[in-house]
Amino acid sequence: MLDEEALAASPGDPDAQWSVTVTLSNLGGVLTRLRRRDDSLVPWMRAIEMRRAIVAADPRDRRAVEGLAIMLGWLATRAYEDKRFADSVAYNPERARLLDLGVSPGGTTPRARSDHALARLELVMALVAQADADADARGALMGDARDLLQSSPAEAFTTPSAFSGVGVETFRKMRSSLARRLGVADSTGPR
Numbered sequence: 001m002l003d004e005e006a007l008a009a010s011p012g013d014p015d016a017q018w019s020v021t022v023t024l025s026n027l028g029g030v031l032t033r034l035r036r037r038d039d040s041l042v043p044w045m046r047a048i049e050m051r052r053a054i055v056a057a058d059p060r061d062r063r064a065v066e067g068l069a070i071m072l073g074w075l076a077t078r079a080y081e082d083k084r085f086a087d088s089v090a091y092n093p094e095r096a097r098l099l100d101l102g103v104s105p106g107g108t109t110p111r112a113r114s115d116h117a118l119a120r121l122e123l124v125m126a127l128v129a130q131a132d133a134d135a136d137a138r139g140a141l142m143g144d145a146r147d148l149l150q151s152s153p154a155e156a157f158t159t160p161s162a163f164s165g166v167g168v169e170t171f172r173k174m175r176s177s178l179a180r181r182l183g184v185a186d187s188t189g190p191r
Contacts, residue, residue, distance in 0.1 A: 017054055018063065021047040025071060037078075047071060055098070069098040069119070076122060085130035092123035110159040117156035118166055124149045124178055146182045149175070154186070 009016075024047035031040035051068040054061060072095040079087035099116040124145045131141035154175050160167045166174075179186035 014054055014058070014061065014064075017050055018067075021050045021054075021067065024050070025067075044071060044075065048075070065098050069095045069115075072098070073119065073122070076126065080122075080126055080129065083129075083133070085126055085133055088126035089123065089130050092119060092126055095119045096123060114157045114159040114171075117152060117154075118171065120148060120152040121157075121171065121175055121178070124152070124182075125174070128178065128181065142182065145178075146184055149178060149182055149184050 024043040028040040028042075028044035028047070031037075031043070048068065048071050051064055051071065054064040055068055059065065072091045076088045076091035076095060079085070079091065096116070096119045099112070099119050127141050127145035127148070131138045131145065134141065154172065157168060157171045157175075176186050178184075
């Protein structure tokens with residue numbers, strides 16, 4: 001409530017806006033832990049819309065870009081767990097695009113490159129799952145998954161994800177399994 005009061009007093013203040021998104025995100029997390037998954041979506045969606053507005057106003061705001069990417073990752077994972085693969089596919093490209101803002105080949109940090117690689121791998125997983133569930137669109141979805149996997153170097157994932165708990169070995173196993181399934185050459189073997 002105090003965050004919203006601060007925002008009402010200074011509606012254009014990015015810090016006040018950010019504080020409200022953190023409160024909403026935390027509320028969604030608490031509702032999830034209380035097994036009120038459907039209720040948790042309301043504050044999370046409001047936080048996402050606010051973070052989208054913050055990023056639109058200043059795409060260089062790393063805190064907002066990363067915060068939005070994290071929340072989109074949560075929603076993509078939740079949709080995947082709920083077998084709503086089309087929704088998972090819808091959230092992941094925006095997440096990958098946001099992470100693209102902070103990743104340049106050979107530049108940035110290993111963590112940023114790893115988070116980007118994981119977002120792309122999760123999108124491949126969602127595309128394959130959606131293809132399995134939708135026979136009419138299977139060919140196109142598998143083609144999209146194959147293209148994305150081929151354009152995502154396995155070597156980019158070098159640091160365990162801070163947000164998802166995915167380690168390097170788990171990433172390599174998931175990528176290798178998808179590469180076999182999609183008929184793509186794999187470079188993630190033992191090192």
